[in-house]
Amino acid sequence: MRQTHEVRDRLIAAWPELGADGAIGIEEIKTTGDAVRDRPLADIGGKGLFIKEIEQALVAGRIDAAVHSMKDMETTMADATVLVAVLPREDPRDAWLSPVADRIEGLPDGARIGTASVRRAAQVLNRRPDLQVVLFRGNVDTRLRKLAEGEVAATFLAAAGLSRLGLLDRATRVLGVEEMLPAVAQGAIGVQSRDGSASARDAEIRRWLSALDDGPSRVRVTAERAMLAALDGSCRTPIAGHATLDGDRLTLTGLVLSPDGRHSHGAALTGGADDPEALGRDVGESILARCGRGFLAG
Secondary structure, eight states: OHHHHHHHHHHHHHOGGGGSTTSSOOOOOOOHHHHOOSSOHHHHTOGGGGTHHHHHHHHHTSOSEEEEEGGGSOSSOOTTEEEEEEOOOOOOSEEEEOSSOSSGGGSOTTOEEEOSOHHHHHHHHHHOTTSEEEOOOSOHHHHHHHHHTTSOSEEEEEHHHHHHTTOGGGOSEEOOTTTSOOOTTTTOEEEEEEOSSSOHHHHHHHHHHHTTOOHHHHHHHHHHHHHHHHHOOOTTSOEEEEEEEETTEEEEEEEEEOTTSSOEEEEEEEEETTOHHHHHHHHHHHHHHHHOGGGGOO
């Protein structure tokens, strides 16, 4: 909801006429990913379950724009829809929360660490195979409460999410990407609309929303998502990716791991920012050449 309000506020700033009462309505849709919290996402269909019902409402015409955390979006979208805007990206890194240690290496032998992310779990086990990784789902408040009650010695949350909620000070530390490579498109908000081919109204809505698109953020996210599409891993495959932009040069680092963290394969390439999809494909194909398609079968 914070993300949706940010989209509304940016729309009004770009198009003041949309600030009139009733010009922009917000519809809250509870997704399967929100509703089912007692099982790993991989067991019920993956992170795409955070967008499915919202995307269905968009296609059906119940809503005119869908606001998503980009890290939850599938690499393919519903027919006749388009990713019309990527907002300026927040910090893509992971936040480390622990009353016991300020880093993974500082945890006691055999400590319990809570996460619902196969990506985070695999990277933890790659560095500390002695740790016990336990399922840890729920909203931010729920996870903070469980941590305070001692259910686990440590957990992770996206730095961007904590920042948007004004809770970044609750983090013990924000991890560098060399410590924990982020999820593809983490920290980015995406806005999906109908493509405008069906009606003049849809075309006008797309025009309004396109004013929110942030070029550098879209370039980075496009490269990361192209890598993910090339890898085409299952929802049980730990995949991480992080792109940086320096002028017209784009660098993308990608990583895949086995769920138990014992095996990992990565690649990093630099190319022109004018073709982020090509760079993403190249990184994905480079990783595939190292690990083989069978490694990603889940």
